Amino acid sequence: MDSKLGHGLDLVKTQDQIYKEKFVSSLRAYVLNDLASDMRQDFEKNVACENDFLDGFEVHKAMKGREIFSRYSSIRCAAQEMVWGSVIDEVNDNIEFLEAQVKSYSNQAEGSLVLDPDFEFPKYYTSLDVHLMPGNYEGRVKGANSLSGAVYDNGFNVFAFGAMGKQFNDIGMSMANCVRLKFPDLLPEVIVDVGCTIGHNTLPWKETFPSAEVYGLDLAGPCLQYAHARAEAMNIKAHFRQASAQELPFDDESVDIVFSSMFLHEMPVKEIRKFMDEAFRVLKKGGVMFHMELPPNDSLTPYDAFYLDWDSYYNNEPFYKTFRDLGYRDLCSTAGFQEKSFFESVMPRFTYVSEDVFEAAVSADASFDENTGRLSDSIQWYGFGSRKD
Template identity: 25%
Template structure:
């Protein structure tokens, strides 16, 4: 895992390393057969897109497709999500209004938000999906240590392969600033397809307003698509995908959570019509709690 000569690596990474027990991380990394464990998750039908495989994230060559990223992600992230990583992720959970039976966490990484979702909704089936099998190895290990039953799956958030209307809740944390705008829109369209009517999508990420006003932040973290993310609007992207009741809330002025609901009615041409599913279920489905 080659490190790049970046602002992060030259100035901030040494500070973060001061607070991290690198010996402990090495022992953990050496305790796992990463090739064997990642192969358990790796699916031959999953094609890694070039926007993901040919870019460096956080100045690390190869991004998340290596064991080093899986080992270091958690200890580093706790210092780059002020004021507190758990509080920031809790901001997403606090805005959930449905009582989900089936939850999909897209771009789950090492499963930090996924675990919190399972803890908040213990009766729900929870699935974490990510493009990196290495991150899934770490996520599974964390879930086992906390006794949480979560399904981890290798896959692409643009086309997950799950059936239509198979989830009540779809979430994504810290994903969209790492995807090109066209991919972001494709992911939201996939979220719309996956949700039942009245189901919710919640997106946690950096505050687009703050990132626009403080462009120097984009230089620090050196994410390849973060300026496109900052220039856009998750609200607008959700609306374009068909979601309604879209609302973005700022968290600590640094992060944002955007929530949208799949409506009972969908736009078709210049008029609104019920989907086949809605026509059958519309009379008895209660209004979503928002």
């Protein structure tokens, strides 16, 4: 991994801090590649041969008593906490610099930022620190309350261990180009990324569709402040708004694309359904709703479902499994989309392969294997959605 983020909000880091980041990033890569492979081999050699599993929940029960699972889970949890611990001091050491840069970029902005000082946060959001990130997306970390976006940006660099592109934007680049190739007749004027955090996957939509107005929405004001400054630092015009997914701040039939990435699983089912209803409401006829997520459990082998559901039990993401047990097609059709308009895609990372390879994957029927959605050196992204008739 490169400790530099490649934009005007880069921190000044000591050698010790850089080495700490690289150690934690390497540890995560070891856990999610090597140790995960060892755990699968143990399952296939010692567990699968003696049992006929129906789903991931049954695999989980069987694996909980295995030494390799305990080792994997312990190290992965420790590494996750170390991700944030490796960068919080860096942010605190650079607070004056960051505040000055955020202010400077805001003053010369091409895009826009709208925050609501009276915004009311839902209880499911305030009740836990998602991803074991201290203070959640809002901050609430001593000395870095207003700069949780910087904690997230630098922490995500450590977290991703080089698997998500140069600007950690490969999900956004992959999803945007998937839509471009699947719907060549779609010429979007307004694109909305819901649950945008700091805009890693928002800005690729502007890069892919430069004539569109691109909006990033999120609950977390500090992340949006950072997202706006980051976009300006990268000379990409985008608009950021503090808003709820359940009350999108757009008129009926005024949006061409509603997008989200790794967002749905952070909400209870009833809130997901409200968001789906809102997406249908704001989309124009011919508009596209597209969500990057992990694939549904019923599309995977019991072991792969178990592996991807790990976060629901051990990474402060309690809604993860409940969401992935849903039928994604039904989620879309219940919101008003025609069943025939449902689509899903499994694709390689756009910024790592040629256009021909990527286009072939996007045009093919979705097929699933152990690399689908699994953060590793061989990851393939999954997305699903519908087009409004």
